[in-house]
Amino acid sequence: MHTIRQILEKKGDVIWSVSPDASVYDAITLMARKGIGALVVLKDGRLHGIVSERDYARKVVLEGRSSRETRVEDICSSPAITISPQAMAEEGLALMTRKRFRHLPVAERGDLLGLVSIGDLVDAVIGDQQKLIEQLERYVAGY
DSSP: OOBHHHHHHHHOSOOOEEOTTSBHHHHHHHHHHHTOSEEEEEETTEEEEEEEHHHHIIIIITTTOOTTTSBGGGTSBSSOOOBOTTSBHHHHHHHHHHHTOSEEEEEETTEEEEEEEHHHHHHHHHHHHHHHHHHHHHHHHTO
16 A cells, blocks of 8 residues: 555655745746646745645636736635645545545645645555455465
């Protein structure tokens, strides 16, 4: 079974972030350039929150706000819910499903280590289940 730390090690250690004072336009532009759906929001080098495309759609577009004039702090989810790197992928997936979000910062003792997406966790869980199925098939077949 995969831990969150193992998933981060496979993904790499790049963390795309934005400051709370940045415009939503700048945040959305960065997400588009990097092909990602969320950014962590860092204030004085510490995790302040998370901002996603969903936040933009619901809190800027649907409310008729200007993305160039609205600050990230005005729409980000803060404080961000985090997960420990020692947690299992299934735990992260259950948390994301229960809380209805798609990106989860990974933190240990207050230090941000990375960000996992629901896709990262689904891939890990499916891979774990496939290995288990193969082991059970070998066992049943007598190998």
